[in-house]
Amino acid sequence: MAKGSFAWFERRRKTEALNLAQEQITKALDTTTLLHKAVQSVSEGKKEEAKGFIDKLWKEEEEVDNLRRSVFKELTNVAVSVEFREDLMHLVKRLDVMADFVKDSARSVLVLLETNVPDEIWNLNLRVAEALVRSATTLRSSIEKLGTDPAKAKELAKKVDEIEGLIDRNYLEIKKLFIKYARQVDPGTLLILGNLAEFMEQAADTCADTADYIAVLAGEG
Numbered sequence: 001m002a003k004g005s006f007a008w009f010e011r012r013r014k015t016e017a018l019n020l021a022q023e024q025i026t027k028a029l030d031t032t033t034l035l036h037k038a039v040q041s042v043s044e045g046k047k048e049e050a051k052g053f054i055d056k057l058w059k060e061e062e063e064v065d066n067l068r069r070s071v072f073k074e075l076t077n078v079a080v081s082v083e084f085r086e087d088l089m090h091l092v093k094r095l096d097v098m099a100d101f102v103k104d105s106a107r108s109v110l111v112l113l114e115t116n117v118p119d120e121i122w123n124l125n126l127r128v129a130e131a132l133v134r135s136a137t138t139l140r141s142s143i144e145k146l147g148t149d150p151a152k153a154k155e156l157a158k159k160v161d162e163i164e165g166l167i168d169r170n171y172l173e174i175k176k177l178f179i180k181y182a183r184q185v186d187p188g189t190l191l192i193l194g195n196l197a198e199f200m201e202q203a204a205d206t207c208a209d210t211a212d213y214i215a216v217l218a219g220e221g
Contacts, residue, residue: 043123051113065096
């Protein structure tokens with residue numbers, strides 16, 4: 001996603017903390033795109049390409065961590081209300097957690113590069129990764145609408161919840177495939193596949209939790 005204008009921030013006095021927060025939010029959500037590209041590359045047998053996307057994702061997640069620390073540091077020195085400071089810190093922290101889960105997902109993908117995973121399992125994981133990108137993109141749009149169109153922000157937040165429900169259903173389908181392929185896939189590989197499914201599901205849950213928080217903020221606006 002290209003870095004855009006976050007209207008929620010625009011109506012407040014520009015500060016370094018807000019600029020850093022906008023960058024952190026953008027980069028955190030962008031990690032989902034890199035994960036999707038990595039899973040897609042693996043599903044197509046392009047292992048080296050997948051490694052490249054995973055490497056970019058890890059560097060991006062490290063920047064997310066650094067930006068989170070910078071935001072918290074700057075917020076101790078900026079003249080904003082206690083409520084706004086807490087809102088912003090909560091938002092930044094939640095998206096940092098989401099990026100952590102995405103990084104954990106990528107770590108699982110990296111381990112699985114040297115294993116034999118049935119195409120059906122990879123394809124379903126790819127479907128989850130695609131949905132996670134949609135969730136992150138919709139969440140970002142919800143945040144952008146906070147300052148200009150609270151009703152739209154709430155509508156988009158609800159959409160994030162709907163996507164999370166879809167990911168939950170796909171998560172169960174992946175678990176069923178583990179049983180289907182139990183005799184063809186070794187236990188170690190099934191364990192890592194389980195971790196991958198769990199981490200992506202947790203990333204989706206964090207997006208949904210953040211969307212719920214955005215809906216609350218929109219109701220207060």
